Amino acid sequence: MSNSSDSLFIKICGLKNEQDVDTAVEAGADAIGFVFSTSPRRIDAATAARLCRRVPEHVLTVGVFRAEPLDHVRAVATEAGIGAVQLHGPEDRGYYDDLATGGWTLIRAAAFGDSVPRCGEMGEDMLLLDAPVPGSGIAWDWSRKSLAGAGERWLLAGGLTPENVRKAVEATRPWGVDVSSGVEQSRGVKDRALIRAFVEAARAAR
Numbered sequence: 001m002s003n004s005s006d007s008l009f010i011k012i013c014g015l016k017n018e019q020d021v022d023t024a025v026e027a028g029a030d031a032i033g034f035v036f037s038t039s040p041r042r043i044d045a046a047t048a049a050r051l052c053r054r055v056p057e058h059v060l061t062v063g064v065f066r067a068e069p070l071d072h073v074r075a076v077a078t079e080a081g082i083g084a085v086q087l088h089g090p091e092d093r094g095y096y097d098d099l100a101t102g103g104w105t106l107i108r109a110a111a112f113g114d115s116v117p118r119c120g121e122m123g124e125d126m127l128l129l130d131a132p133v134p135g136s137g138i139a140w141d142w143s144r145k146s147l148a149g150a151g152e153r154w155l156l157a158g159g160l161t162p163e164n165v166r167k168a169v170e171a172t173r174p175w176g177v178d179v180s181s182g183v184e185q186s187r188g189v190k191d192r193a194l195i196r197a198f199v200e201a202a203r204a205a206r
């Protein structure tokens with residue numbers, strides 16, 4: 001995984017084909033995500049495995065799951081050959097501990113609510129602070145309260161775009177950012193110019 005501590009970690013999520021994967025990698029993304037849950041961005045493990053084979057080692061490949069049985073997550077993650085698992089469900093500590101034995105980097109997604117979760121509470125390596133509906137492209141109010149309690153490795157997600165990412169980073173000081181809808185021309189269809197513009201704008205933010 002690339003990214004020095006002072007540069008922003010950038011993840012582009014919901015990729016479905018070779019051209020979009022190559023665009024994200026060439027633009028300088030640190031991580032790319034594949035969605036394995038119900039979504040217009042959903043792909044299967046075999047497709048993800050094919051896409052992962054063209055991703056250089058310094059780019060983290062992430063599988064996105066929402067409240068799936070543990071055995072299913074393990075099987076898909078193994079077949080796809082991804083490096084990280086991102087969990088959007090109500091998984092408990094035992095679920096995280098089990099996946100940790102498989103060697104995957106663990107990303108816990110939490111909807112931003114009244115209290116600020118802290119990275120590491122469930123044994124995760126990264127915390128993703130997201131909107132209540134993941135993948136909706138709807139932003140939450142980042143300025144509502146201090147996010148200092150989220151710990152070190154937390155990523156901002158939810159409604160980010162090339163236009164707002166700089167302001168969002170300056171307002172919240174995250175370790176990284178994650179985007180899906182904001183780099184699409186229509187729901188589930190990525191726009192390569194927007195992917196490039198997002199990475200450029202995020203890099204300019206820090």
Ligand SMILES: O=C(O)c1ccccc1N[C@@H]1O[C@H](COP(=O)(O)O)[C@@H](O)[C@H]1O
Nearest residue numbers: 013039134135136137158159179180181
């Ligand atoms: O993208 C999806 O459809 C999705 C489905 C299930 C769980 C998570 C999903 N996406 C995640 O949502 C955030 C931000 O999305 P957006 O930029 O607001 O569209 C990102 O972490 C995706 O991984």
